Amino acid sequence: MTTKHVLNLTSLKDQVYMYLSDQMKKGVLKPGTAINMDETSERLGVSKTPLRDALIRLEVEGFVTIHPRRGVVVNPLTLQEIRDYYQVIGALESTALLSGSASLEDSHVEKMRRLNKAMIEALKKRNFGVYYQKNLDLHDIYINSSGNRIIKMTVDTLKKRLYDFPRPKDYIREWEEESIKEHQALIGLIAEEKFQEAADYIRDVHWSFEVQEKYLRKYYLFDE
Amino acid sequence: MTTKHVLNLTSLKDQVYMYLSDQMKKGVLKPGTAINMDETSERLGVSKTPLRDALIRLEVEGFVTIHPRRGVVVNPLTLQEIRDYYQVIGALESTALLSGSASLEDSHVEKMRRLNKAMIEALKKRNFGVYYQKNLDLHDIYINSSGNRIIKMTVDTLKKRLYDFPRPKDYIREWEEESIKEHQALIGLIAEEKFQEAADYIRDVHWSFEVQEKYLRKYYLFDE
DNA sequence: TTGTGATATCTGATATATCACATATCAGAA
DNA sequence: TTCTGATATGTGATATATCAGATATCACAA
Numbered sequence: 001m002t003t004k005h006v007l008n009l010t011s012l013k014d015q016v017y018m019y020l021s022d023q024m025k026k027g028v029l030k031p032g033t034a035i036n037m038d039e040t041s042e043r044l045g046v047s048k049t050p051l052r053d054a055l056i057r058l059e060v061e062g063f064v065t066i067h068p069r070r071g072v073v074v075n076p077l078t079l080q081e082i083r084d085y086y087q088v089i090g091a092l093e094s095t096a097l098l099s100g101s102a103s104l105e106d107s108h109v110e111k112m113r114r115l116n117k118a119m120i121e122a123l124k125k126r127n128f129g130v131y132y133q134k135n136l137d138l139h140d141i142y143i144n145s146s147g148n149r150i151i152k153m154t155v156d157t158l159k160k161r162l163y164d165f166p167r168p169k170d171y172i173r174e175w176e177e178e179s180i181k182e183h184q185a186l187i188g189l190i191a192e193e194k195f196q197e198a199a200d201y202i203r204d205v206h207w208s209f210e211v212q213e214k215y216l217r218k219y220y221l222f223d224e
Numbered sequence: 225m226t227t228k229h230v231l232n233l234t235s236l237k238d239q240v241y242m243y244l245s246d247q248m249k250k251g252v253l254k255p256g257t258a259i260n261m262d263e264t265s266e267r268l269g270v271s272k273t274p275l276r277d278a279l280i281r282l283e284v285e286g287f288v289t290i291h292p293r294r295g296v297v298v299n300p301l302t303l304q305e306i307r308d309y310y311q312v313i314g315a316l317e318s319t320a321l322l323s324g325s326a327s328l329e330d331s332h333v334e335k336m337r338r339l340n341k342a343m344i345e346a347l348k349k350r351n352f353g354v355y356y357q358k359n360l361d362l363h364d365i366y367i368n369s370s371g372n373r374i375i376k377m378t379v380d381t382l383k384k385r386l387y388d389f390p391r392p393k394d395y396i397r398e399w400e401e402e403s404i405k406e407h408q409a410l411i412g413l414i415a416e417e418k419f420q421e422a423a424d425y426i427r428d429v430h431w432s433f434e435v436q437e438k439y440l441r442k443y444y445l446f447d448e
Numbered sequence: 449t450t451g452t453g454a455t456a457t458c459t460g461a462t463a464t465a466t467c468a469c470a471t472a473t474c475a476g477a478a
Numbered sequence: 479t480t481c482t483g484a485t486a487t488g489t490g491a492t493a494t495a496t497c498a499g500a501t502a503t504c505a506c507a508a
Contacts, residue, residue: 009469011292012492037460047493049273050459056277060284068235069460069499084374087319095315150308154378233499236462261490271463276490293469293490 012050017057019044024063024074025164031076035064062161077161079222083209089209093143094199099178100145101195104208108141109191115141123180128171132163136182142190175215184193184204236274241281243268248287248298249388255300259288286385301385301448307433309382314431316375317367318423324369325419332365333415339365340407347404352395356387362407366414399439406430 004213010018023029035055041048055072066072115138136159143152175211182205189198205211216222228400247253265272279296282288290296338361346355360383367376406429413422431433440446 036458038458048460049492049494052277053491056280057284060281066460069458070501071459081253081374084372087323087370087372088316088374088378091315091319095311099311131492146311148308148311149318150305150312150382154312158374260488262488272490273464277461290490291470293488294471295489371453 002205005096012046013053013057016044016050017054020054020058021063029074031074033074035072035074036179037072057196061157077220079217079220081222082162082216085162086207086209086212089155090203093139093207094203096143096146096148096151097190097202098195098199100142100147101193103145103147104142104190108145109187112138112141112183112187112190116180116187119176119180119183123173123176127206131171131176135179172215172218173212175212178215179206227324236270237262237277237281240268240270240274241278243280244282245287245388253298255298257298259296259298261296285381289386297379301444302442303441306386306440306444309386310431310433310436313379313382314427316379317363317431318373318427320370320375320420321345321366322416322423324366324371327369327371327416328366328414333411334363334409335364336407340404340411342401343407345406347397347400355395355400359403396439396443399436399443403437 020029022034029035037048037051037055041051044051055064055066059066062075064072064074116136119131119135119138122134139155140152143155145173182201186198186201186206189195189201209216243252244259253259261272261275261279265275268275279288279290285289286299288296288298339358342354342358343362346352346358363379364376367379406425410422410425410430413419413425433440
């Protein structure tokens with residue numbers, strides 16, 4: 001969205017949805033936190049209706065649980081869930097790469113290189129918002145090459161759950177540097193049109209829970 | 225649910241959700257059909273609130289589109305979507321089989337054989353509800369072996385979208401017989417602990433859009 | 449002291465009224 | 479005749495009031 005509309009046409013439901021997502025991302029709404037509908041609607045200055053609408057969507061997406069007549073809580077993200085999410089994303093991203101390999105051209109490889117480079121720059125400047133976005137953009141290149149809209153939607157939702165979970169102020173530098181190296185290796189394989197190896201690398205290294213586990217435990221604070 | 229509760233404690237929202245799902249399954253609510261909230265809430269004898277709650281959930285799951293202030297329509301299921309769904313399910317089911325293979329025992333194989341046999345019986349009796357359910361149960365055995373809850377949830381939702389789409393009165397007998405044969409081949413591979421071959425069979429045959437395309441076109445009436 | 453029933457309070461669920469945007473129709477001017 | 483602005487109608491979005499299940503607390507009987 002590059003233009004800012006004069007009138008705000010975003011529905012209240014969507015605005016509440018975005019507000020709550022943001023609060024979770026910022027760690028204001030932590031796992032286990034109760035969301036009181038009366039208080040929240042009053043604080044936001046809207047009725048309970050768009051709040052409830054937003055919460056129903058957040059529930060379907062896995063972010064909260066609505067306990068009928070008892071309360072709404074923000075879901076924790078367990079290590080098992082992270083493990084599950086990694087496995088699904090790995091399977092779908094590698095499938096996307098393989099099925100979309102015929103569509104991948106030099107320009108895509110070039111673009112991935114530029115995005116990885118932008119990630120390096122962002123890391124130097126400690127601009128983690130940009131780092132995060134370039135990371136998503138890089139992956140989306142080969143995801144989009146498959147033309148499979150369901151893969152895109154599914155991994156987007158899962159990544160949203162992984163990344164919009166309350167995150168610490170700082171990324172883990174070592175992990176991010178490792179990620180960038182992995183991107184480089186992946187891009188190299190794709191450039192050489194070793195698509196099966198690239199797909200395996202996505203699944204067995206980049207999105208391998210076991211390979212990434214030590215960082216994940218640190219990042220999601222499972223080491224206490 | 226084997227016991228019928230004396231009091232009906234299912235929320236209206238959930239009852240409306242199930243009602244609408246059923247109407248779609250039965251073909252009463254066809255793709256492209258408009259759902260008028262005033263009329264529907266009146267017909268169901270409930271207010272617009274639980275109806276709207278149910279529709280929001282159905283929208284997130286892909287069944288309907290809520291056009292703000294304009295109307296709610298039942299989404300068509302395009303051939304491209306079916307292709308996308310097949311690819312995702314194939315990828316996830318094969319992943320589930322591979323990652324859960326260590327948990328698969330003779331009792332699981334035996335159970336799959338019994339379920340496939342029950343499918344044969346159901347087909348003879350033209351009892352397609354049972355056929356359908358046994359089919360799901362059979363797949364769920366190796367899906368559950370992975371212990372990956374997100375895989376289960378994802379394929380359940382996608383299958384729901386595929387199977388609860390308005391379906392014709394009759395299945396395609398030839399296709400169902402072919403499916404049963406494919407199950408037999410798959411069970412054979414699993415029994416011999418050829419898990420990689422089994423996973424490939426799931427992805428490249430049983431859930432291959434290209435392999436199943438002629439039946440899919442017939443079933444979903446894309447041949448007009 | 450413990451257990452049970454009654455009552456109070458909490459909180460989301462639902463009903464109803466009203467709003468606000470989208471679209472169609474009508475009337476008048478050019 | 480065509481175009482434009484005003485008005486009417488349609489339909490989901492939102493606000494507000496009330497309901498109804500869940501839980502906590504209190505009082506009384508055993």
